[in-house]
Amino acid sequence: MFATSSDILKWADSQHVAIGGFNVYNFEGIKAVIEGAEEEETPIIIQMHPASLQRGAKPLMAMALEAANLSKVPVSIHLDHVDSLEVVKEGIDFGLQSFMPDGSIHNYQGNVEFTRLCARIIKDNEGFVEGELGRLSGTEDGTTIENYKSLLTDPLQVIDFVSSTTIDALAVCVGNVHGKYLSEPKLDFQRLYRIREATEIPLVMHGASGLPNEIISECIRAGISKFNVNTELRQAYILGMSEAVDQGMSDLISVMNLCIVKMREVVVSKIRQYSFI
Numbered sequence: 001m002f003a004t005s006s007d008i009l010k011w012a013d014s015q016h017v018a019i020g021g022f023n024v025y026n027f028e029g030i031k032a033v034i035e036g037a038e039e040e041e042t043p044i045i046i047q048m049h050p051a052s053l054q055r056g057a058k059p060l061m062a063m064a065l066e067a068a069n070l071s072k073v074p075v076s077i078h079l080d081h082v083d084s085l086e087v088v089k090e091g092i093d094f095g096l097q098s099f100m101p102d103g104s105i106h107n108y109q110g111n112v113e114f115t116r117l118c119a120r121i122i123k124d125n126e127g128f129v130e131g132e133l134g135r136l137s138g139t140e141d142g143t144t145i146e147n148y149k150s151l152l153t154d155p156l157q158v159i160d161f162v163s164s165t166t167i168d169a170l171a172v173c174v175g176n177v178h179g180k181y182l183s184e185p186k187l188d189f190q191r192l193y194r195i196r197e198a199t200e201i202p203l204v205m206h207g208a209s210g211l212p213n214e215i216i217s218e219c220i221r222a223g224i225s226k227f228n229v230n231t232e233l234r235q236a237y238i239l240g241m242s243e244a245v246d247q248g249m250s251d252l253i254s255v256m257n258l259c260i261v262k263m264r265e266v267v268v269s270k271i272r273q274y275s276f277i
């Protein structure tokens, strides 16, 4: 059944677990995420990057919304990393209610203004808003932020950021990176605890692909309620494709099914990882 991101995060809070936000690009991705969640009987968030929206537009969103409606578990559809007001409006027109306006490219005041402006429109439509304070390095869907331009979340700015922007969830930068971790992940847990103390709204970690179990568990204990997963799902999809080629498969349904199986395995393992403190 279709659910709001807010309801799903409330459920996660009540169960003392975290929720996965899984980025998808097509029907196979949507199917893999929902099947994984149904297998684990847990709510889930399907996410799309604006690049997905640009390519699949209304048909892709309609498919995701209908798949959410038909699912046996609560599913919300979230638009990730939106960097313009136009895309927010487009998403609302497509029936979306959950957004991450990403103003992290701007300075602090610019980020506040962009996020607040988007939040006003989203909330006029009874939607859910995730904002980011700091700036994450790494690569996602064609956008790269170099390491030297990244900024960790300043716990002293959290209260002002949350109240000025009226966001419902806060994406934090505490050493997490988009894409592949080039060296062993080192998260600043002290900073995360200070952020947690500064606000009660759910905290989100982008760049959760590749974080080992013990770091994920510590993040949940430190107050992370949602992890975003993109890279590992993409890798699983491509692995399915390459295995299909290696096996000489020519039946497209079998190829697509193999990709779904590979992605679903990642979804299930992440859900289990996020349920374990």
Ligand SMILES: [Zn+2]
Pocket: 080, 081, 140, 178, 206, 207, 228
């Ligand atoms: Zn992200």
